[in-house]
Amino acid sequence: MSSQLAVVSGASSGIGAATANALAGAGWQVVLVARSRPGLEAVQRSIAAAGGAAVVAALDAADGSQVAAMAETLRRDHGSPSLVVNSAGFGAWKFLEDTPPAESAAMVAAPYLAASNLCRAFLPDMLERRAGLLVHVGSPASRIPWPAATSYTAMRWALRGLHEALCQDLVGTGVRSCHVVFGEVSSPYFEHNRITRDQLPAIGRLVPVVTPERCGEVILRTVRRPRREVVHPFMLRLFYVMAAIAPGPTRWLVAATGRRHEGRDQERAIGG
Numbered sequence: 001m002s003s004q005l006a007v008v009s010g011a012s013s014g015i016g017a018a019t020a021n022a023l024a025g026a027g028w029q030v031v032l033v034a035r036s037r038p039g040l041e042a043v044q045r046s047i048a049a050a051g052g053a054a055v056v057a058a059l060d061a062a063d064g065s066q067v068a069a070m071a072e073t074l075r076r077d078h079g080s081p082s083l084v085v086n087s088a089g090f091g092a093w094k095f096l097e098d099t100p101p102a103e104s105a106a107m108v109a110a111p112y113l114a115a116s117n118l119c120r121a122f123l124p125d126m127l128e129r130r131a132g133l134l135v136h137v138g139s140p141a142s143r144i145p146w147p148a149a150t151s152y153t154a155m156r157w158a159l160r161g162l163h164e165a166l167c168q169d170l171v172g173t174g175v176r177s178c179h180v181v182f183g184e185v186s187s188p189y190f191e192h193n194r195i196t197r198d199q200l201p202a203i204g205r206l207v208p209v210v211t212p213e214r215c216g217e218v219i220l221r222t223v224r225r226p227r228r229e230v231v232h233p234f235m236l237r238l239f240y241v242m243a244a245i246a247p248g249p250t251r252w253l254v255a256a257t258g259r260r261h262e263g264r265d266q267e268r269a270i271g272g
């Protein structure tokens with residue numbers, strides 16, 4: 001059974017919830033991780049209604065001791081997972097000087113600490129089995145920063161850094177790490193973090209919006225055929241190619257079509 005057990009963080013909403021549904025539909029038993037129990041139970045019910053199996057683990061994944069306790073219970077009751085999907089994330093898009101320290105700390109907590117704790121909890125079992133997969137849900141900000149999303153960007157770089165470091169650590173072990181990057185997703189992330197689409201640079205709005213369900217399908221495909229980095233949709237891949245070929249002009253274009261300090265006072269006045 002343990003070979004088909006997956007832990008998904010951020011599973012109460014958006015990309016994590018859709019991924020949990022997709023995995024359960026493909027026969028995985030899914031452990032649903034987030035802080036809010038009601039949200040997780042709703043996802044558990046939808047999985048059960050579709051004939052799947054899910055376990056609720058309501059906890060703060062940024063708290064190492066809560067994750068360690070969950071891992072112990074899981075091993076005892078269900079075995080150790082062969083897949084961890086890190087989709088827990090938080091963070092508004094703000095200039096650094098507009099970001100209170102507590103908000104920066106919450107962005108360190110998720111995605112970075114949550115992903116680090118969950119990987120750490122299950123890696124020893126994966127290494128022993130010489131098999132396992134760690135999937136991290138990332139943002140294009142981890143490669144192509146845009147203005148006025150400072151701490152958000154820094155923490156998406158941290159998540160990509162964790163992934164890149166793990167790739168080096170895991171050479172020859174049979175365990176893989178995948179960074180799956182999406183453009184704009186029509187999840188409640190924007191509502192949860194009080195972000196609006198017009199905070200994106202105008203150039204970024206050329207990338208089509210994808211649904212959380214589509215993200216779930218892309219992650220399921222990645223689980224079946226792991227790759228170091230997956231970028232979705234196609235238009236975003238073109239931006240990645242552009243950034244690799246011409247990093248300076250790409251940075252200029254993104255900055256030139258993004259938000260500026262000069263507009264900040266006006267945004268505050270209208271509640272931005």
Ligand SMILES: NC(=O)c1ccc[n+]([C@@H]2O[C@H](COP(=O)([O-])OP(=O)(O)OC[C@H]3O[C@@H](n4cnc5c(N)ncnc54)[C@H](OP(=O)(O)O)[C@@H]3O)[C@@H](O)[C@H]2O)c1
Pocket residue numbers: 009010011012013014015016033034035036037039059060061062087088089090109110111114137138139140181182183184185186187188189190192
């Ligand atoms: N939406 C997009 O356009 C988009 C695009 C690319 C990448 N991403 C990235 O994908 C990730 C997920 O985004 P989403 O769109 O699915 O957002 P979402 O709908 O707001 O979901 C975020 C999830 O993370 C959970 N979470 C937050 N902090 C947590 C913690 N400390 N411990 C456990 N769970 C925690 C939340 O549940 P609780 O609050 O109940 O804990 C919720 O389930 C984020 O890192 C985001 O940056 C999003």
